[in-house]
Amino acid sequence: MCSPHIKQLIKDNTILVTELMDSNFAYTQLRSNIQIDNIAPFTDTPKASEPSIPVRLVNNIHKTFMGILDLLKANVHLPEDREIIEKAANGNINYLTNMLDEMPSFVKEQMDNAILIDYEKVLRILENRGDMPTRRNLILLKSKIYSEQSYHHPNTEASK
Structure with missing residues (x-):
C-alpha cells in the first residue's frame, strides 16, 4: 500500500516530474534505489545540435515518470525511495518555476498534456490500491499547474 507521505507528495507537487531537470x-537514481544527498538544479547549456531546454523538459517528462511509476509499483514502501523522490522535487522546484515564464505557450500546453497523461497513470495505480480518488486529483492537478503557486506570468501584476 502507498504510504500517506508518498500520496501527499504526488498530490501536492503537481510539477514533480518537470522539477527533475536532468x-x-x-x-538512474530512482531505478537503482541509491540514496543521494541532493539532485542539483539543471544548469548546463545545450549544444547547438541539441533541442532547446523547454523542448528537453517536455521530452524528459515521460522518461522520468516511468521511473516513478516503476517505483510506485515495485517498492514505494521503502524509506530510501520516498526520500529520493522528496529530495529530487525539493532540489529543483525553483528552477522550473523560473523557466515557465520563458516558455512559449505551445510548450506549456504540451507539458500540461504530458503531465496529465502520466499523472493519470500514477493515480490509476493508487486508485486500484484504494489510496486516492483519481478524478478529484486530476482536477486538482489541472487547476494547480498554472496557479500562482507554480506559474507567475510577468503581466499578471501589471494588469491588477
Missing part, C-alpha cells in the same frame, strides 16, 4: 540522472 531526468536521465534522476531516473
Whole structure:
C-alpha cells in the first residue's frame, strides 16, 4: 500500500516530474534505489545540435515518470525511495518555476498534456490500491499547474 507521505507528495507537487531537470540522472537514481544527498538544479547549456531546454523538459517528462511509476509499483514502501523522490522535487522546484515564464505557450500546453497523461497513470495505480480518488486529483492537478503557486506570468501584476 502507498504510504500517506508518498500520496501527499504526488498530490501536492503537481510539477514533480518537470522539477527533475536532468531526468536521465534522476531516473538512474530512482531505478537503482541509491540514496543521494541532493539532485542539483539543471544548469548546463545545450549544444547547438541539441533541442532547446523547454523542448528537453517536455521530452524528459515521460522518461522520468516511468521511473516513478516503476517505483510506485515495485517498492514505494521503502524509506530510501520516498526520500529520493522528496529530495529530487525539493532540489529543483525553483528552477522550473523560473523557466515557465520563458516558455512559449505551445510548450506549456504540451507539458500540461504530458503531465496529465502520466499523472493519470500514477493515480490509476493508487486508485486500484484504494489510496486516492483519481478524478478529484486530476482536477486538482489541472487547476494547480498554472496557479500562482507554480506559474507567475510577468503581466499578471501589471494588469491588477
